[in-house]
Amino acid sequence: MHFWLTMMFAPGFFTNEPVMTAIVVGGGAAVVSGVVGVFTIIRGQSFAGHALADVSSAGGSASFLLGVSPLLGFMGMAIIAAAVMGFADMRDARERDLVTGIVLGAGLGLTALFLYFDINSMSTSGAAITVMFGSMFSIPAAIIPLTLLVAVGATAAIVVAYRPLLVGSLSAELAEVQGVHSRVIGLAYVLALSLAVALSAMTIGAILSTALLIGPAAAALRLANRPGSAVILSIALGLAATWGGILLAYDSFYWTPGHGWPVSFFIVTLVLLFYVAATLVAHRGLGRARVHPAEVRSS
Amino acid sequence: MFAGFMMNTWIVATMVATVAGFVGFFVVARRSSFAAHVLPFAAFPGAAAATLLGVSELLGLVAFAGLGVLGISQLGRNDRREVATALCLVSLLALGTLFLSMTREYSQGIYALLFGEVLGISTSQILPVAVMSVIAIGTMALCFRPLLLDSISPELAAALGVSNRFWELQFLTVLALSTAMALPVVGALLVFSLMVGPASAARSLTDRPLVAALLSVCIAVVTVWVAVALCYLSNWPVGFFVGALGVVSYLSGRLCRRYGAASYRLSPRRLSSNAR
Numbered sequence: 260m261h262f263w264l265t266m267m268f269a270p271g272f273f274t275n276e277p278v279m280t281a282i283v284v285g286g287g288a289a290v291v292s293g294v295v296g297v298f299t300i301i302r303g304q305s306f307a308g309h310a311l312a313d314v315s316s317a318g319g320s321a322s323f324l325l326g327v328s329p330l331l332g333f334m335g336m337a338i339i340a341a342a343v344m345g346f347a348d349m350r351d352a353r354e355r356d357l358v359t360g361i362v363l364g365a366g367l368g369l370t371a372l373f374l375y376f377d378i379n380s381m382s383t384s385g386a387a388i389t390v391m392f393g394s395m396f397s398i399p400a401a402i403i404p405l406t407l408l409v410a411v412g413a414t415a416a417i418v419v420a421y422r423p424l425l426v427g428s429l430s431a432e433l434a435e436v437q438g439v440h441s442r443v444i445g446l447a448y449v450l451a452l453s454l455a456v457a458l459s460a461m462t463i464g465a466i467l468s469t470a471l472l473i474g475p476a477a478a479a480l481r482l483a484n485r486p487g488s489a490v491i492l493s494i495a496l497g498l499a500a501t502w503g504g505i506l507l508a509y510d511s512f513y514w515t516p517g518h519g520w521p522v523s524f525f526i527v528t529l530v531l532l533f534y535v536a537a538t539l540v541a542h543r544g545l546g547r548a549r550v551h552p553a554e555v556r557s558s
Numbered sequence: 559m560f561a562g563f564m565m566n567t568w569i570v571a572t573m574v575a576t577v578a579g580f581v582g583f584f585v586v587a588r589r590s591s592f593a594a595h596v597l598p599f600a601a602f603p604g605a606a607a608a609t610l611l612g613v614s615e616l617l618g619l620v621a622f623a624g625l626g627v628l629g630i631s632q633l634g635r636n637d638r639r640e641v642a643t644a645l646c647l648v649s650l651l652a653l654g655t656l657f658l659s660m661t662r663e664y665s666q667g668i669y670a671l672l673f674g675e676v677l678g679i680s681t682s683q684i685l686p687v688a689v690m691s692v693i694a695i696g697t698m699a700l701c702f703r704p705l706l707l708d709s710i711s712p713e714l715a716a717a718l719g720v721s722n723r724f725w726e727l728q729f730l731t732v733l734a735l736s737t738a739m740a741l742p743v744v745g746a747l748l749v750f751s752l753m754v755g756p757a758s759a760a761r762s763l764t765d766r767p768l769v770a771a772l773l774s775v776c777i778a779v780v781t782v783w784v785a786v787a788l789c790y791l792s793n794w795p796v797g798f799f800v801g802a803l804g805v806v807s808y809l810s811g812r813l814c815r816r817y818g819a820a821s822y823r824l825s826p827r828r829l830s831s832n833a834r
Contacts, residue, residue, distance in 0.1 A: 300638070300641060303638065303640060304640075305592075305638070305640035305641055305643070305644045306591070306592040306595075306640050306643075306644075308644075309592070309595075309644055309647070310595075352589065353586075353589050356589045356590075356591045356592070357586060357591060357754065357758050357808070358808075359591060359592075360591030360592075360594070360595065360750075360754035360758075361754060361755060361758065361804055361805055361808045363591075363595060363750075364747070364750060364751035364754055364755060364800070364801040364804045364805075365751075365801040365802060365804060365805045366801070367673075367747045367750075367751075367797065367801060368747065368751065368795075368797050368798040368799070368800065368801025368802060369798065369801070370673075371672075371673035371674075371747060371795040371797040371798050371801075372794055372795055372798040374669065374673070374795075375673075375794060375795045375798075378669070391668075391672065392651075392654075392655045392658070464655075466599065466647075466648075466651055467648055467651055467652065467655070469644050469647065469648050470645075470648035470652070473641055473644045473645060473648075474645060474648070477641050477645065518659075518660075519659075520656065520659060521655045521656060521658075521659045523652065523655050524652050524653075524655045524656045524659075527648050527649065527651075527652035528652060530648075531645065531648075531649050531652075534645060
């Protein structure tokens, strides 16, 4: 038993401070992304979620310049972008696709500009890789309280608005009939979405945070036959992928001496494995795919 | 600004803008902004892979762009298109992070591949881009009508015996090839921004598809010229200017549409209301 434990957890895993910070921050990101991700897929806004994550990297790269906490940078930019996207006319699907694309292009342009200033002013040539691909083991421990606050806040917002949000996501007409203000609900959702992507952009990097947002939720929606169980399954899969990825990355220092494999790579690989497994299981007919409006109405 | 070493930049930027403007017309018509974003960004790890294996950079880019097309079209069969596209992007990028961690010397090149370094283009880079531009524009021009029909009304196209899947694959392949070729020269961000911004303005200015496509090319070329000139003067990254000009294009398109100019929408609703 002891042998297998040391095989699994390389020495020092539980006493290493950067690892503990990564576990807490990554766990927070996985929980929020898991909850928000289910709604993102049901609402068909994966592109918007991905765009917000990418645009938030502009805030991340600006935070180096301003000397503020990176989380504040990521969050600030994500919220600004979400407000711009929400301000534009989003009822037409074509318009939504275009506005998202335009905001994404402009946001990434800002990222390029800020990174250029970063590289020039303080010769942090690694900033591009840190911001875009994340470096989990270099997150400062001081950021934990703020991270947990954001994670709890965003999750609580979704839980409070759970019922109307779900109804509004599945059918806007039904929501109107039931007296739900779909605009208010939409705004609350977009706010939670921007908090979720800011958290995961900071942990596994701006362009990979989409994996944590979409992957576990897509897998969960294949397996679960009720929205509630999809949310819980999505959280569980996200946590398993994040913590498993951290563990594998830590152990990889011992496989290839002196050279660790990137955490983000392991997290995304695990997420994809879960998705493929879920697809196979759903194909065998063991789970019923999709949440259907009729089920919500009857439940 | 027009010194000898800048000539290559002007030539290549113009070619890339021409292709991006033309392909961008279909990107907007097909609502494929996400795919247009994903293919350049998913292709760039191919460059790192190629360095690792010691093969030509272009080969790596084309291979990864091909993987992206396969992923989007295959995964898209049994899940939502957006979800498939997102998962495809992250899986290729995850490979990219792995390769990057193995080749430390490559990390400098990342910034250039993502955001572009247009001010140092060698003469040997012109020919591949030119060949690719001709192929991409030629294919799109030959398939203009069926592709347009499939973009505007997939149901009508299917009823007329046009295979939606075939055209989707065809479109993605051209998109992938044209981005792979331009990537090492101008960066992933610039290719993407040039595909969305100019075409979004063009669709608001005219009702006729062919005119819109040509207008989109013109706006893209002007955008890239202004961006390169500003980049030369300020030394700021060119991707920033192209992104900002994309916002300008989009907003001016919307203003034109609001204030009386011809409203141009390639939507089935409009087609059916015309028929009535």
